[in-house]
Amino acid sequence: MSERKYFGTDGVRGRVGDFPITPDFAVKLGWAAGTVLSASGNTRVLVGKDTRLSGYMLESALEAGLLSAGVSVEFLGPMPTPAVAYLTRNFRAAAGVVISASHNPFYDNGIKFFSDQGSKLADAVETEIERLLDQPIRCVPSEHMGRASRIHDAAGRYIEFCKSVFPSDLSLKGLKIVVDCAHGATYHIAPDVLRELGADIWEIGTEPNGVNINEKCGATHLDALRDKVREVGADLGFALDGDGDRIMLVTASGRIVDGDDVVFILARAAQQDGLLQGGVVGTLMSNFALEKYFADRRIPFVRAKVGDRYVMEELVKRDWRLGGENSGHIINRQYHSTGDGIIAGLQVLTAMQRAGKDLDQLLVGFDKYPQALVNVRFQADSDPLCAENVQAVVAEVEQALGKNGRVLLRKSGTEPLIRVMVEGADAKRVRRFAEEIASEVEAAS
16 A cells, blocks of 8 residues: 555644645545545534634534535534544444544644544545545535534433443442543543542543643643542542543552553453453553563453554454553443543443452552653654664664563654653663663654
């Protein structure tokens, strides 16, 4: 397959006002996507967004393009990415569109698509959309143009879906939970889900103003959540990212619980309950301790490329259920067709209730290898991974680590960053190695 021009690992993304996140491109993308996705005869498309101010502009531009392709658009308003996936299936739409840049700052935005099954688009479909992007817009006749409307009860429908995942014989009554919604798309959903299941809730990050999404809060900035958990004496805290497809947690003692920890908890609970279908999918970034734990218990484990779409591809290929990334994207195909932060959090709460343990106790026996991750920004016209000095220092570090560690360098699929990861038994040594490699990457950028 040839390299795509516009689509990354999670749709089209970039800084607002810079190509391709411009109104004229969004119109063209709406037309091209509408033309391809409605080819089956289903001309219904749902559009949701996060809370970025630029979402209004992109929503209007996409609307024009989709309508010109003969597609009828139904707006959901601010809605988590996994909610759009669910509602696309629920309303039997041809596709779902999400306007979001996930965990990125407010000045970035993006556009991604879901199929009628609520899954990320296949590479071949994205390639066909890109082919049309290089052609002029051809509007359908006026009498065949689409209509625009709004679904007013979308949030309520999704809240009920999330609640249905939590076992009916359990309750969160008496449990104290702090939930941080990152001033993003879950601000009006996650607190209500937990509250309606009986929990006592403290909210942070639930006052979006268009420019504060992910600002020192949410799944990528956990200090505020940890402080609040300690302040109110909560049992645990949830932190979601701007579009709600990933989760990080904080225990009562202040321990950070990442995606690897969540996968460990859910896999062990599923195995104990006889619900672990096949094995588990991680990524190249998954901690080595996770791989070792599964190997010791004869649970098959494979690593996919980084990106929840690749985790899902492996799960589907093997007909397994559970997979995830250390960044907090957790997929359980028993419940949903994509990663969902709220549902992953509810699964953790289910495991706690079933085991009669708090979150700290659930993690006893799982000690991760120290990892150091350094992000290095690079110029688009450079390729520091091919530089001789970078390759030389990587080889030196790999030799020093031997079988007790590993090095991973990769380009981000959503930002112009090289991610340098080093893993090993000694935290200080690992950090020093990561910084040495990052220094050479920066010099070659």
